[in-house]
Amino acid sequence: MRGISVERFFEERKEEFQLELLSASLSSARPITVADMNRPGLALAGFTKNFLSDRIQILGETEMLFLETLDERERVRAIDRLFEHDLPCVIVAKGLEFPRYLIERGNRAGVPILRTPLSTTPFIHQLTEYLERAFAPRTNIHGSLVDVYGVGLLITGESGIGKSECALDLVERGHRLVADDLVIVTRMRGELVGEASERLRDLMEIRGIGIVDICRMFGIRAISRRKRLSVEVRLKEWGAEVDYDRLGLEERMTTVLGLKIPVV
Template sequence: MPKKVKVSDLASKFQMEVVSGSEGLKRQISVADLCRPGLEMAGYFEYYPEDRVQILGKTELTFFEKLPEADRKDRMTRLCREATPCVVITRGLDVPPELMDASASTGIAVLRSHVNTTTLAGQITDFLEHKLAPSTTIHGVLVDVYGIGMLISGSSGIGKSETALELVKRGHRLIADDAVEIRQTAENVLIGNAPDLIKHLLEIRGVGIINVMTLFGAGAVRNNTKINVVVKLENWQQDKQYDRLGLDEETTRIIDTDIPLVTIPVRPGRNLAVIIEVAAMNYRLKRMGYNAALQFTNKLTETINEDMDEME
């Protein structure tokens, strides 16, 4: 089901005055894009994006005031449609009487802010993109390791929280334990955070729930981070062939984004925290253009070719 934001949420967030159409505060905003209806003020409504928040600034209203009275009434009547969420007036400008009449007849809220048009448009866009971004919740632990967002997944009881605790002790930062809320804020960009109820909390079996920020300080936690790598912990399977070179780069899909996947087999004696640290550093090196597995394979191929030449 598509996400929506109420007009009342927008008015409350930016402390905007409700000038007219208070019944329209219950209307829903379903798109993050905004519209500054300059062409519409000139009478061109053929491609009018009626489902967007309409922002009228000094440019639009100055032009509007120069129109004949009949045209002014027509423009505002056509601007306020059934699908229009609301109209926002910036810079604290006066609301045209024609807009007040159209608002009264259609029930569309007219909001007013004293912030300048460009600044307010940017702020509203950021707010709506955050609220309307596709999202999901995944069972796992999210940790910032050397600036890399590592989402640790695996079956219950395999040691995700204990590994996160060890990483925190080694100077890294916890974002979420048990449940990770993930938003896709842009193409191929996933941002993860903890639900408010369990923020900064970590569950350790045998000890119970601990507050990481209280125990280790504010530097041991983050509110959110970009997810770069998914680390899957699984019980060691004797008959399974695990990647030993790192040439096979797996991915997993979250929402509409493919994220690199690292599968780590778990068995006694393996230090998972250190392995995850190395996986984070290796990811950074790959992003900088250095691939150790590829370098090794190329050198091996060169050595084999040289030996073959000598034998000939």
């Protein structure tokens, strides 16, 4: 599995998670490679068997209250036990105060220590969702993705066949644009989720018109950030010699990232 550096994580989610750097550096020898978190209460108490050192370590109110109950020498030993392992980073939640030795020991071990004012459980949920998306398998599809009555409609076809025009027609009728031209598809929790790239978000390129900002033209209700792919509509040039299935009795499927969705 590919990893994410702590520097990249900090830069990408610094504002969303209100992250603050407590240690001297963001540099870490161990990248983030799993989406799960670990709360190291047992390790601080002395039980380090099967310690999950590859995960981000979250220090919440329970862990900090435990450290406060210890005298200075026991507190140092507890923190030392934590940093005996090769950790990607440590995050202090709820904006809690921390022992000064935590920062000193983290700096010596080369482990970045961050802090967030967010409550521990909601923060863990948000961070897990971000990492699951980052580690999920993904692919790019040339087409348009529209939310039609809650159904994720992926419109594909050869270049110039009218994918964007069809998507714009649907938006004009009250449906919501997710992505145009380039759809980034991610497989998460057994589902295919599509979204636009940051550079093309809310934009459509219409032949003969140019670039259209859907959000400015139709309002915020006309766009959606991401949507589960439910069906692919494949546009083709009409051919008189081709035998088309007009009734739709034959169900056809297409495979994206190992998952099948209907195609019409």
